Amino acid sequence: MTDAHAPERDDELQTTITIEATPAQVWALVTDVKRMNEWSPQVVKTVVLGGPLRLGTRFVNLNRQGWKRWPTTAKVVRFQPHADFAFRVTExxxxxxxxxxxxxxxxxxxTHRRETPNGISALSRVLTKVALGGQEPFVAELRAGMAQTLARVKAEAESHQ
Structure with a gap:
């Protein structure tokens, strides 16, 4: 596994891994957001609102850090099969x-990324400072979680080869 970090703009994060499975097989896993709790150490549960996942689909995540839990809502903003899947977190x-x-x-x-094209909301920054241990420790936790997410997706994809 490689943990590549491109030059980051402000709060952008990225982690990369090579998986011995086809893009179609990996796509099937990363877009099965109801299973995101199996990959991401931060996600407890995901509920898709409406029909099948596609551009514009909305979903709700219940996230965790230790005993703390909080919901977020998201909307799929990029959906190019076998190539690019992205969702924007409303909060x-x-x-x-x-x-x-x-x-x-x-x-x-x-490549798994957290992109911040417009920065991170002021409210989110305050809540991260007050409730999640501060920006630097939380970003380190997110970065580690992204690597763990990709490692889990890799293990699942390669177990079916």
Whole structure:
């Protein structure tokens, strides 16, 4: 597993991994948001609102840090099958994404990002400081969680090879 960090703009985070499975197989996992609690250490449960996942679909996550729990709502903002899946979190304005590309040996290079095109909301910054241990520790926790998410997706995808 590689943990690549491109130069980050303010609060943007990224982690990359190579998975020995096709982009279609990986896509099926990362877009099955009802299973996100199996991949992400922060997600407790995801409920999709409406029909199948596609551009514009909304969903609700219940997140955790230790004993603390909080809901977030999200909307799918990019949905290019087998290539790019992204959703914007309403409460803080961040965009979480999975970008997939084929490797020469039939696998998939996956980049998991937290994008902050408009920064992070002031309310979210205050709540992170007051309730989640502060920006630096929380970002470190998010970065570790992103790597763990990709490692879990990799393990699941490769177990079916």
């Amino acid at each position: 803080n304005g961040t965009i979480w994404s999975f970008q997939l590309g084929p490797t020469d040996d039939g696998g998939t290079l996956v």
